[in-house]
Amino acid sequence: MTDMQPSVTVEQVRSSFPALQRLQGNIPVAYFDGPGGTQVPLHVSDAVTEYLLTHNSNRHWNYPTSLETDKVVTYAREAVAEMLGAGTSEIAFGPNMTTLTFHLSRALGREYGPGDEIVVTELDHHANIAPWQALEKERGITLKWVRFDTDSGLLDWNDLAEKLTSNTKLLAISAASNALGTIIETGRAIEMAHAVGAEVFVDAVHLLPHQLVDVRALDCEFLAGSVYKFYGPHVGFLYTRQDRLESLDVAKLIPSPDNAPDRFETGTLNYEGIAGTGAIVEYFASLGTGSTRRECLISAFDTFHGWGTELIGRLWAGLAAQDRVTLYGPAPGTPRTPTLSFTVEGMLSGDVTTALAKEGLYLTNGNFYARTIAERYGQLEHGFIRAGCACYTTMDEIERLIEAVASL
Ligand SMILES: Cc1ncc(COP(=O)(O)O)c(C=O)c1O
Incomplete structure (x- = not known):
């Protein structure tokens, strides 16, 4: 990480992604499915x-x-x-x-x-x-x-x-x-x-x-x-x-x-x-600062990394506080991406993601082809639920997810 100030806000980033305007009923959709594939900004389309x-x-x-x-x-x-x-x-x-x-x-x-x-x-x-x-x-x-x-x-x-x-x-x-x-x-x-x-x-x-x-x-x-x-x-x-x-x-x-x-x-x-x-x-590169494209990229990725670390810290804590939830993988503080897998006691992973999808929260479930990991944790049959934070994920969305899992 560099100590450059973020040159961009999450709201600015979000304004470039038309998919984030999607409503389900009148609830905005929150995409936690990034590790399976992310949304695209207008520049790309x-x-x-x-x-x-x-x-x-x-x-x-x-x-x-x-x-x-x-x-x-x-x-x-x-x-x-x-x-x-x-x-x-x-x-x-x-x-x-x-x-x-x-x-x-x-x-x-x-x-x-x-x-x-x-x-x-x-x-x-x-x-x-x-x-x-x-x-x-x-x-x-x-x-x-x-x-x-x-x-x-x-x-x-x-x-x-x-x-x-x-x-x-x-x-x-x-x-x-x-x-x-x-x-x-x-x-x-x-x-x-x-x-x-x-x-x-x-x-x-x-x-x-x-x-x-x-x-x-x-x-x-x-x-x-x-x-x-x-x-x-x-x-x-x-x-x-x-x-x-x-x-x-x-x-x-x-x-x-x-x-x-x-x-x-x-x-x-x-x-x-x-x-x-x-x-x-x-x-x-347009989201970062610097005198070369590489420098701008470094600065933009530093910003994303900072956001991701904060989001995953809160998500981990919010889920860890729930008795029925088991979290897998490295705790915050360890070098990690803002992606986590969890299970909910007494529920199949597919039933959890179906219930969350009804709340406009899009998460993936299964073994994500990381099959040996699922095998080592004995989750090959039931699978994990995976939440991935992207550069457009907000803390409000994280709070919505924590609450929705708690009320399953
Ligand atoms: C870590 C990792 N490696 C490889 C792949 C496979 O990528 P692709 O779909 O481009 O073949 C994926 C896709 O989920 C992945 O997450």
């Missing part, structure tokens, strides 16, 4: 519409709309690169994180064989498990799981140290858990993996709406994100360090471009979504 109505084309041809589409993609690559502290040619776009990760695992799998090991963690969304698990079957590699502590919701660092060996080729790790909100000290894990000669893939999908990352400082080889989790369209992206992007044996069409990052991208991209991707980064 305007950019998508403008692209489709005025520039729509395929790329790499010589007429204006095609050249404009090339520019839209380049602009978005530059914007995402700046958000991650990466180079423009290190950002590949795709439909979503899961598809990009399967594509990467296939390419990396061509370098692996029996005896090689991949280390994953129990805290991960299965989009960062299944692509590596596939290599057990396809390439005969061994998958090793790092445990987490169910009391604290934190990674077991001793177990990580044990699981990393000279046979480890890759550590696949989340930057933050989408079920518990745990923020993992990714830099420390990367250092440990590099010390045994392994590469690191970071799933930053759940962290990126809440905290900016710097891939150069992290020094990871790969990092994936999803734009629809941070107020943009349904687009995924993968950062790959330039030298690795050039050396990967990716599945691709012979006539498609072989330069980085295009060589990683299969088929025609979602150009309208990519137009919206450039727009969301620009929108974030």
Whole structure:
């Protein structure tokens, strides 16, 4: 966090999101479903519409709309690169994180064989498990799981140290858990993996709406994100360090471009979504202060982080005070995102979210594909209820949620 003063208020932010005007009966809808996908500001929908109505084309041809589409993609690559502290040619776009990760695992799998090991963690969304698990079957590699502590919701660092060996080729790790909100000290894990000669893939999908990352400082080889989790369209992206992007044996069409990052991208991209991707980064930057876009982004994310910390502190306290509620994951004060999971004694998670939805409170339930976490807590069958705070969440909405859970 920097000590810059927030340059924007939550009311200003909210005024950019038309979805927040939605009423249910006469109750305003409160969206706590951000970890599953956030609402979008007008800047994003305007950019998508403008692209489709005025520039729509395929790329790499010589007429204006095609050249404009090339520019839209380049602009978005530059914007995402700046958000991650990466180079423009290190950002590949795709439909979503899961598809990009399967594509990467296939390419990396061509370098692996029996005896090689991949280390994953129990805290991960299965989009960062299944692509590596596939290599057990396809390439005969061994998958090793790092445990987490169910009391604290934190990674077991001793177990990580044990699981990393000279046979480890890759550590696949989340930057933050989408079920518990745990923020993992990714830099420390990367250092440990590099010390045994392994590469690191970071799933930053759940962290990126809440905290900016710097891939150069992290020094990871790969990092994936999803734009629809941070107020943009349904687009995924993968950062790959330039030298690795050039050396990967990716599945691709012979006539498609072989330069980085295009060589990683299969088929025609979602150009309208990519137009919206450039727009969301620009929108974030407009909320911050600084002399470069990156500085503005840092300042905007610091502001969001401050708001999120306050909101989750109150939500945690308000729910913890209720006898029927069990909370999971790290308590406030521990590095965490403003996302929490809970259960209500005597009620199925789906019945809780149905009842809350009647009050205009939109929450998700289930295991959120963080299946192993649900398994460790014995909640695979009943599932969690998940409340996620976004940059447009207000303290009034938090109070409404606390009261609604209390009166279930
Ligand atoms: C932490 C995390 N990783 C990966 C994913 C998968 O992202 P996508 O839907 O872009 O494939 C999600 C989606 O919920 C997630 O929360």
